[in-house]
Amino acid sequence: MRFVRRLHERFESLVHELAKFGSIGAIAFVLDTGLLNLFNLGMGWGPLTSKVLATTISTTFAYLGNRFWTFRHREQSGLGREYFLFFLLNGIALLFGMLTIGFTTYTLGLEDSLSFNIANIVGVGLGTLFRFWSYKKWVFLEATEPIPVELPDAGVKQDR
Template identity: 60%
Template sequence: MQFLRSAYERFSTLIHELIKFGLVGAIAFVIDFGGSNLLTFGVGLGPIKSKVISTIVAATFAYVGNRFWTYRHRQQSGLAREYVLFFVLNGIALIPPMITIGFRTYSLGMHDLLSYNIAQAVGVAIGTLFRLWSYKKWVFLAAPELTEQSADGAGVRPHPEVKAQADPLTTR
């Protein structure tokens, strides 16, 4: 039991980030899939154009949700910088769905709803792995570790509040 408690304490920040990232991502997923399907099959836009438009709307929602909820405890490096970088990374993460949708549409000649959504799902899954890694690495940076002088004069140690927020994968 003590092992589970210490593991949770060590990884609690990561666990909470993953849950919040997943919730924001799930809502963005619905916005992306629903919008893409609506634009492709309801409005009649091309499948690639529909995917780009729905991704832009979903990414805007995801940025706001991740910045102000999932990663609110992380350092802000300037909203303009984060926003631009966030969308550049989302543009890169859009490549896998565009490839799978394009292959399904133009190489296989499939134009049905089911194959469209399967192609979207495969591409989005690949893109999501990239986004999870890249957001933490370049957009929502870890808070800098503050230090305080120890009472016994032994030297500088991490500030207790910041240590609790440190990324457990990089904390030793």
Template identity: 40%
Template sequence: MPAHPPAGSRVRPAWRLLLKELGAFGVVGAVCFVIDLGLFQLLYTSAGLGAVTAKLVSTLVSMTAAFLGHRFWSFSHRARTGLRREYPLFAVVNGVTLGLGLAIVAFVRYPLGQEHALVLQAANVVSIGIGSVVRYLAYRRWVFPAIAPST
């Protein structure tokens, strides 16, 4: 019996775990995307909030839902480092991507002078896409780190 399992037998479970993680991240992201878009649209077109304020509120609500989904599903197999550590880091990562989203929406709204809800929604969608990539990489690296192998 070999001392180490064949390389192929180690790669398959790693790929499966990555696919599970990406799939769950995608589902949580899709649900939070709908929350973000729907709430942004409602706040901007019906509640009378400005575009940037609507973006701020919609992102904060979807961020809280995302933390719960990612902690208890997407990254449930990773190390548990405690809510006191995870949530503030999660908030910082989301704060950075929120700032990016606000900057994109504000740029389209003010310097470009766009007021139409569909144009602002397109800017919102672009900001969410860019933010999603940044968030996934940051969550894996800092918020929900891999379990350290035992020696």
């Protein structure tokens, strides 16, 4: 029984982070895919241009959700630093999507919407694995001190 308790304690925060990360990621995915299809299929912009624009918008949403919800308990090392690293790492992850869409469209010659969306899903999946690992390692750092659940009373005495 101690083993199960230690295992639960060890992975509890990881499971919560993964659930929150997955929730933000799911919303960002819907946003990214919807905008990607709107830009490419609806507006007739190129597949790679559409991917870059859709990813830029969904990445901004994902940053805000991850900073202020998923990883809010982690060290805050400065909005500018985090935002820069977040977008840099998302730029690297974007390459997965661009490679799969580019390969499908230009190498295989598959330009139908189903192939386009499947390529996007594969690229997003590969990029998501990279993003989760890299955010924890470089963007949203472990807190050096425990972050209090509630704000301290600041020396205010309460009458009881």
